[in-house]
Structures are given as C-alpha cells and as structure tokens.
Amino acid sequence: MKKILSILAVFIFAVVLFACQNGAKTEWKIVMLTDVGTITDKSFNQGTWEGVKAFAEEHEINHMYFRPNAGTKADYLEAIDLVVANGANVIVTPGFLFETAIYEAQTRYPNVYFILIDGVPQLGDYSTYETKSNTVNILFQEEQSGFLAGYAAVADGYTKLGFMGGMAVPAVVRFGLGFVAGAYYAANALSKTITFEAERYEYLGNFDDLPNHTTKANSWYAAGVEIIFVAAGGAGNSVMKAAEDSSTVAVPKKVIGVDVDQSGESATVISSAMKQLAVAVQQELKALIIDNAFKGGQTLIKGAVEGGVGLPLGASFKFATFTESQYTTLLNQVKNGTIVVPQTKAELITFLSQHAGNPSITPLVNRVS
Numbered sequence: 001m002k003k004i005l006s007i008l009a010v011f012i013f014a015v016v017l018f019a020c021q022n023g024a025k026t027e028w029k030i031v032m033l034t035d036v037g038t039i040t041d042k043s044f045n046q047g048t049w050e051g052v053k054a055f056a057e058e059h060e061i062n063h064m065y066f067r068p069n070a071g072t073k074a075d076y077l078e079a080i081d082l083v084v085a086n087g088a089n090v091i092v093t094p095g096f097l098f099e100t101a102i103y104e105a106q107t108r109y110p111n112v113y114f115i116l117i118d119g120v121p122q123l124g125d126y127s128t129y130e131t132k133s134n135t136v137n138i139l140f141q142e143e144q145s146g147f148l149a150g151y152a153a154v155a156d157g158y159t160k161l162g163f164m165g166g167m168a169v170p171a172v173v174r175f176g177l178g179f180v181a182g183a184y185y186a187a188n189a190l191s192k193t194i195t196f197e198a199e200r201y202e203y204l205g206n207f208d209d210l211p212n213h214t215t216k217a218n219s220w221y222a223a224g225v226e227i228i229f230v231a232a233g234g235a236g237n238s239v240m241k242a243a244e245d246s247s248t249v250a251v252p253k254k255v256i257g258v259d260v261d262q263s264g265e266s267a268t269v270i271s272s273a274m275k276q277l278a279v280a281v282q283q284e285l286k287a288l289i290i291d292n293a294f295k296g297g298q299t300l301i302k303g304a305v306e307g308g309v310g311l312p313l314g315a316s317f318k319f320a321t322f323t324e325s326q327y328t329t330l331l332n333q334v335k336n337g338t339i340v341v342p343q344t345k346a347e348l349i350t351f352l353s354q355h356a357g358n359p360s361i362t363p364l365v366n367r368v369s
Helices: 002-019 044-058 073-085 096-108 142-155 170-189 211-222 235-245 277-289 324-335 345-355
Strands: 025-033 061-066 090-094 113-117 135-140 161-165 201-203 227-231 254-259 269-275 298-302
Touching: 025 044, 025 073, 044 061, 044 090, 044 277, 061 073, 073 090, 073 096, 090 096, 090 277, 096 113, 113 277, 135 277, 142 161, 142 170, 142 227, 142 269, 142 324, 161 170, 161 211, 170 201, 170 227, 170 269, 170 345, 211 227, 211 235, 227 235, 227 269, 235 254
Parallel strands: 025 061, 025 090, 090 113, 113 135, 135 298, 161 201, 161 227, 227 254, 254 269
Antiparallel strands: none
16 A cells, blocks of 8 residues: 555646646657666667657647556556556557556556557467557567668677677567678678677676676677677677777777667767667557548558668767768668568578578577577
8 A cells, every 4th residue: 555655746746847838739648668777878768759849849748657566467457557547648668578567458458549669469378469550569660770780880890799689679679680690691791700709699688777787898809809799789888988998998898789879878889779669659650640640550660761760870880991871872772671680589590591601600590489
C-alpha cells in the first residue's frame, strides 16, 4: 500500500506540473513509461522521451513521463493502471520488456492507445502474440545501422574491432550482426585486413553502467582492440570510461555509441549506430492525433528507407578519413537495395560468403546470438 501511495503522490505531482503548461489541451494526455532506465540515460529512454516531448509541445498537448518501481510485468501493469486512472489515453512504452504488460493492458483498456517500441505484445512464453486495434508496434532495422557503423569504422582505418551488447535480445543481436557484416564487407571492398576475434564479441548480461564493464573494456583495449561498438544502454558509459583511460597512449581507443547520438557523452565516441526513436514516435503520434490515421493492430518496421536508422552527421561525424559524402553513398546503397544487410545468423553466413570474400570467421559468427 505504501508503494502505491508513493507512486500516486509522484504521479499526481507530475500531472499537476504538466497540466499547468500554457495552452495545454485536455483532449489528449500522453504518458511515456520508462523501462528500467531513466529519461536521462542518453540512450533508448531519452530518445523516446525527446520525441514525445517535441510532438506534445508543438501541439500543446498534456504530456509526462513516469518511471515504474521496477522492470516486471506487475510493476508495468501497476503503472499503466495508475496513469490511465489519472486520465492518460496515449501510452508510449520503449522496450521489449513491456511486451507482456501491453499484451494484457491493450485488452483491459480498449479506449487507450498504446505505442510499443522494440517489441510485439506476447503472452510471456513467445508462443502467443496479439496486437489489438488500439496498439501499434514499432521495430527498427538495427542491422542496417550496425552495418553502417561497421563499414565506416573499417573504412576509417580501424582494423581491430570489438562488440559489447547488453543482452542477447533481438534488437541487440541485429546491431551486432550488422556490425560484423559491415566490417567484413568494407574490408573486402577496400582490400583491408581486419581482426575481429570471437572473444571480442560478447553480451554483458545487463544494460548497466558498472565497474566490471569498464574493467572488461580496459582489458580488450590493452589486448589491442582499437574500437568497441557498445549496444548496451547505460553500459556504454562504462566502455567510454575505459576508452578515456587510454587518452595518453599513442593511438587513443574509440567507441561507437548506440540508439541515439552519444557523441556528447565522451570525446572517445566517434559515431553512434542510431535508431531515430524521436522521429518514429513523432510519426505515430501525428498519425493518431493529427491525421486520424493510427495504424492499430500493425507492426511497423523503420529502416533506412523510412529514415529510421543511420549515423549522426555534422559535428558528431568524427571519422578522420571516411567522409560524409562516402557515407551518403553507402546509405543510399542500403536504401535502394544494392546492399541487403543480413538480419539473421544464417543470412550473415550467406552474406559473408557472397560479399566479404568468405572469411573464415565461424567462431565469431557463432557468438552473434
């Protein structure tokens, strides 16, 4: 009971705060629930929230974010019950962790609209999936973003690579296999020799900023790895700390960030394999609230063609020799289907045999999932 009252107090305070905005309309109330992270995680939650906030402020719509007590189905459902009771009629949930909660909530609240990112509502055992007409799912082609990052790193001269994923969930797996595909595609196309050892491809088991992740990254860098693509949420900060520790060596180590442009987090971040979370969320909120064209019951796939993935440009494009013009050419090849990036391990094996000189990297490929 104390926990519920505590949540209620925080929520009521937030509702009052947001309801006091000038010109706020009352027809719609958008709430974003975070997963186990925060909206300042410089990654998935923050990118999603920035999209909600930008859309709602532009159209003067009540909006807020709310962080459940923990990352269980029960906690997520409790949070959904609470925000709906306080008037929320659009709920945005970032992350696969919400799949089972939305599976139940979409039936419990047929008049509430749900936007689920990186997941599809399912019963809990991955045997029964259902997306009702009040729910739309947004998935991304992370493999394309990973491919662009892997190609760019090798084209820029990095020859000893590493990948750290948070957990072997579908989105992270796709980031990693795309990175491997891009790196070896570039090595073959540009006649470069790269080293990507199987033990330098690893899932950390969580998405947290922890000292042991920094220790692991330090050991990789000390063993010769020049750049690590870290698709692990807050754990990316752990890897950045390790790269910063190398700032005094002859060739400082580098990091490729994930989900959003993470260049502001550390000078060691030379690029980020982005998912345009803010853009995707704004597109679907507009479809629902402005265009009356909500794609309920569907799973939408956002890739390069839809502007859903890519690398950041401008000041955040920190490659030394790989140019923005070369990147645009590569991106267009992905968009027009000249390069079809693999999405599964089986497709990766075929892709490497056809487009990467058939490198003997079976141990590495076996680590992808």
